[in-house]
Amino acid sequence: MSEAARGRFITFEGLDGSGKTTQLRRLAASLAADGHSVVTTRQPGGTALGDRIRGVVLDSRTEVAVGRIAPRAEMALMFADRAQVIAEVIEPALAAGQIVLCDRWTDSTEAYQGGGRGLGADVVLEMHRAVCGTLWPELTILLLPDLEASLRRARRRNDRHKKHAGTDENRFEAETDSFFARIHAQYYAIAEREPQRVALIESDAGIEEIEWTVRDVVRARLGL
Numbered sequence: 001m002s003e004a005a006r007g008r009f010i011t012f013e014g015l016d017g018s019g020k021t022t023q024l025r026r027l028a029a030s031l032a033a034d035g036h037s038v039v040t041t042r043q044p045g046g047t048a049l050g051d052r053i054r055g056v057v058l059d060s061r062t063e064v065a066v067g068r069i070a071p072r073a074e075m076a077l078m079f080a081d082r083a084q085v086i087a088e089v090i091e092p093a094l095a096a097g098q099i100v101l102c103d104r105w106t107d108s109t110e111a112y113q114g115g116g117r118g119l120g121a122d123v124v125l126e127m128h129r130a131v132c133g134t135l136w137p138e139l140t141i142l143l144l145p146d147l148e149a150s151l152r153r154a155r156r157r158n159d160r161h162k163k164h165a166g167t168d169e170n171r172f173e174a175e176t177d178s179f180f181a182r183i184h185a186q187y188y189a190i191a192e193r194e195p196q197r198v199a200l201i202e203s204d205a206g207i208e209e210i211e212w213t214v215r216d217v218v219r220a221r222l223g224l
C-alpha cells in the first residue's frame, strides 16, 4: 500500500475584523468543490484544550479574575494551543494528504505579542522553533488594508461583539489604536521578510473580489 502524499498547509492572517475567517471559509468551499479534501481549524482554538485556552486568553473578564496576564505568559498560552492543534489536527491531516486551512498561526503571535505587546519577533520565532520545529505553512494569505480601514473594521466588529450576550472575546479588541498600529507594522515586516510564503492582499475591496484574488493566489502559488 502506498503512502498518501503529504498535504498542503495554508494559513490566513490579518487584524481583527479583516474578513479572514470569511475568506477562509470561502476558499475551503471552493477547494472542496474542486474535489480536494479540506480540514479547517483556527487559533486559538480548534481543539478541546485550545477552546479552553481561547476562553481564558480572549475573555476580557479574565484579568478581572486573575490579574494582569504577563505578555510572555500570553505568548506561551498561544504556543500551548498551537502545540495541541498540531498534534491533534494539523499533523494527522497533512500525513493523510489533506489540505489544512488554519485561521491564524505564529505570524499572529509575532504581530500581536511580538509587535503589539512589544516582546519583539526574536523570542516568538525562538519559541516557534522549540514548540513547532520547522512546521510553517506553504502559503499565508495576509489580509491587510491600510491601518485606518483596519481600525474602522476592528471597531465595528468590537461594537457588534458587545451586542452579543454569552461569550466575551473582547480582551484584544478593547486595546488602543497604537496597539493595533504596532500589529499592523509587524505584519508588514513579516510580509517583506518572507514574500515567498506570504501573499499580502492590501485591498479593501468587497468580499467577492477578495475571494477571487485569494483563489487566484492559491492557484498560482500552489497549483490548487
Ligand code: TMP
Pocket (backbone or CB within 6 Å): 016, 042, 043, 044, 058, 078, 104, 105, 106, 108, 109, 110, 112, 113, 172, 173
Ligand atoms: P480571532 O479568532 O477572531 O481572529 O481572534 C483571535 C484573537 O487572538 C485576535 O485578537 C488575535 C489574538 N491572537 C494573539 O494575540 N496571538 C496569537 O498567537 C493568536 C493565534 C491570536
